[in-house]
Amino acid sequence: MFNASWKKITSLEEKGLTASAQKEVETVMAMAAKNQDAPQEIKAIIYLMKYRNMVEEDAMVKNIRWVDSLLTGKKAPVKNVLQSILADMYNQYFQMNRYRLMNRGRAQVEDSLDIQTWSANALIEKAAILFQSSLENSKNLQQISIRDWEPILITGQNSRNLRPSLYDFLAFRAFDFFQDEVSGISRPAEKVLIREDGAFAAAPAFAQITFPQNRPDAFHQQALMIIQELIRFHLNDKEPDALLDADLSRLDFVRRVAVITDKEKKYEQALLDIEQRYQRHPSAARARSLRAGIYIERGRKYHPSNNPAPQFELRKALELCDETIRLYPGTEGAKACQNLKADILNPGLNLSTEQVNIPEQPFRTYLKYQNITKLYVRVIPVSKAEWQKLEEKNYELRWSEMSRLRPTREWQIDLPNLSDYQEHAIEFKNDALPAGMYIQLVSRNPDFSPGNNVMASQLIQVSSIAYINDQKNLHYIIHRETGKPLGGAILSVWNQEYNYQTRSREEKLYGRFTADDDGKVMISGLPKNRAYSIDIKWKKEELFGMNQEYATYYNSYEPSGKSSRTFFFTDRSIYRPGQTVYVKGIVIDTDRQDRSLRKNHQTSIQLLDANGQKAGQLQVTTNAFGSFQGSFVLPENQLTGQFSILDSSNQSSVSIQVEEYKRPAFFVSIDKPAAAYRMNDSITVKGKAMAYAGNSISNAQVTYRVIRKSVMPLWRPYDSFAGAWKGMPWHTEEAEVANGQSVTDATGNFDILFKAIPDESIPQSAEPVFHYEVIADVTDMNGETRSNQIMIPVSWHMFAIRIDIPEQAHPDSIPKTRIFTRNLQDTHIPAKLTLGIYALESPGRFVRTRYWDAPDQFIMGKEDFIRHFPHDPYQQEDNPVQWKQGEKIFELTDSSKIDGQFNIPARSWKDGWYVLKAVSTDNNGMKLSSEKIIRVRGGKTLLATDAHESLLQNQEALPGEYAQHSIQTSFDEVWVLYGMVRPVNDSSVVLRQIKKDKSLLVPIAVSEKDRGGISASYAFMKFNRLFSGTEYLPVKWSNKDLKVSVETYRDKTLPGSQEEWTISIKGPKADQQAA
Known part of the structure; x- marks a missing residue:
């Protein structure tokens, strides 16, 4: 009926006749409404909004108002679809203006017509209400086939089977909104609501679960209710496509937001159950692809030293993908597996070298590789001009030209192949090169052709020249190997200028400067803050400064000029509209390190609202102590949020918060248990609700939850040399281990009982400590809710061992070593300890720190490596934690004491590195240990490992x-x-x-x-x-130390007498001071 009209509209659009097309669409809209052709009416509305976006300002705001006006008098299904469209428009408006809205508080009276004045909360809440309303009359919507609405839909493969009804289409739009945590960014955290293990149950069981609806406005709870209703709707479908689509969406959502113990295992098992239940249906392939995704996620967390366990998870995923592609060819799940397989097998190369290496000495290249077994290497000499020309070319042309450059050396490397599809790293040797500039090019293919290849490159300079510069254009030119000054070196300074004729940047020589006998060069006369680069020439060598520097006249040896700053003090940090803000300020003048009070200074103090507009102003004059005081009355009936108080003379400011908050009537306190607990113990936490007036809050509703938040390796020493906790590669997900409700008694007390359930994925031998966050929300009879929380650490062990001795120790300090045995409440626990002191086998040579991570694979033998690189680590010789433990030097068994004293006898100690190891057994037979690495030096000679x-x-x-x-x-x-x-x-x-x-x-x-x-x-x-x-x-x-004392006095014999306060300020010599 409307095909001819839409063809005409399309023709008008192609001719650019938007106004004519709009009139034609208005005709279609009226006719569709008259004929009750809902899809055509909605299509016409969408087109009219499109035209408004093309020709009008603030089109989105106007479209929102227009669509909102259309809702009046509309009936289902047009009204439902419009509500869904309008909800999405509100959400889009929030997302587009989020940067402006997030600091805007809710206005006391929000204009219901002008959404530009709305807060973020108001926009999101409006969208939520509309999405909920779009699902009303669900039974009717479920009877409307999605085929009838294809005029307004962009359909994909199998989309009709996945969204067979209009209800499916609208429900998933709402579900996508409510599951999005970004949408609820200004709302309370809600993922704790989904904590029932049944959230991972099979679809029939999940559909029957009655989830708590204690917060019906919570987004995640709404999302769960929507997906549950979708699953109920499709439980008895003949074809399971729509059911499985909803069910898999449900499982993915629950996995992301639920706080459930072992949720990763439950998610994987739920996918396996679907595969088995529907193994003959093509949709099972999608579940298999999701399970392969789990293995890939695990595999991506692999680290050869910190987390080696998931090394072969990628291979496991690849095998599953291959099997899925074979069993379910052509399905969506098989296609997803094809993409996952391509990702797993994707080859990769990453190249790192030191930017400058020393002439005529071999140097190392660090190579990270993945899914490559043979590497081809070229070293290509280039000039600075040639390299700059290469950099100016586009990506493809640059690689093409580099591959055609003639190398001075080339060779190939066989890379270790572990068949795990993980990224690995090696260091390989480059033979010595003469001074110059080179490109190192590596390729998977021997011909180095850019097509269907993986390549990486690195620019290398080989030069003996180095320089050190400071912030005042002073350079010291030195030898890169010995550090000696290079007197007579010539430093050239180049300015970069833009050539408008060639449309390119050109370097122009600013000047040349010669270093004195100390290698010192002062660059003078440069334009201020102008970018420049330098080249240095010494004898026959050159060093090109590839990075820009900036000329500056900042000089730490010269006065930097005076500055002024105002320090503000307010009586509070948060206020309600209409309240008075009392403010004091002290103005300080600073001249380098000299500071003084600014007296008799006149300035304007401004109050700025949440939009940065002036809401008040004071004219003040500082007194003899550089201070002033004043007050502002906060405006009412305006946007709340972050206000600021500004000194207009120096732009100093302080922020205050203005909110429509309610003064709390009571507070909640939670007592931290004094006893130490072990894993799987039952823990009782006591709390109390008390009114600020002093009375107890009885018969108040208590809702609590206990979340296992994190694992901290308190039992393992911190490796300060490597900057990490030793031996702790595990990561634990947050999980809610308990929840419930209670009621306060007559004295306001309540108890919370929970079991300290551990994360079974972390072995006891790792000696982990889990933190359990206990959160209690107390609601009194007036509906006011107050909350509090505490953190309770729990471990498998009854106490921890801590060795207290400096890492850099003198031999005389070893007998002073203290060893403490304390529980997690920091209470001394007597224990029998055995302390062993072992020598560490240091490399016996100075070892440079790598500029990259240590490799996990090796293609050179250790002796050969050290022969070529005597100052570099082969494995991790630069980290004492990795050194081999040598002979036992000392051992003592004794009981720990509360002060930590351990009675180590005095003896002679050789200079060197040692590890102190303390071991013990707690009352439950659990072994525990602690260690500390120290460097002992008593002589005048440094150790060989010390620079x-x-x-x-x-x-x-x-x-x-x-x-x-x-x-x-x-x-x-x-x-x-x-x-x-x-x-x-x-x-x-x-x-x-x-x-x-x-x-x-x-x-x-x-x-x-x-x-x-x-x-x-x-x-x-x-x-x-x-x-x-x-x-x-x-x-x-x-000379400026002040002692401040406060005294109070009240004459108790005189009725109605007032309390007198006396503040006394004295200087360092007890002399009175004025302030």
């Missing part, structure tokens, strides 16, 4: 005193750049030479001008590594 040592012999100093800074190295010779930063006059940077076993001793004379502190910084280069550090010497403002 250097920096010691400040004073913890703090006062004016008139002296301090001393010493730097020592284990290298034969280093050249150190040294400088001090003082509050007023900084010392210049100097170059000092340090020989092995000889210390650089720097005396530091502290003067009155040094109050605030002195920083001593140093830097040197050795073996292509920069070593640097800063020592800070605190110089306290002891």
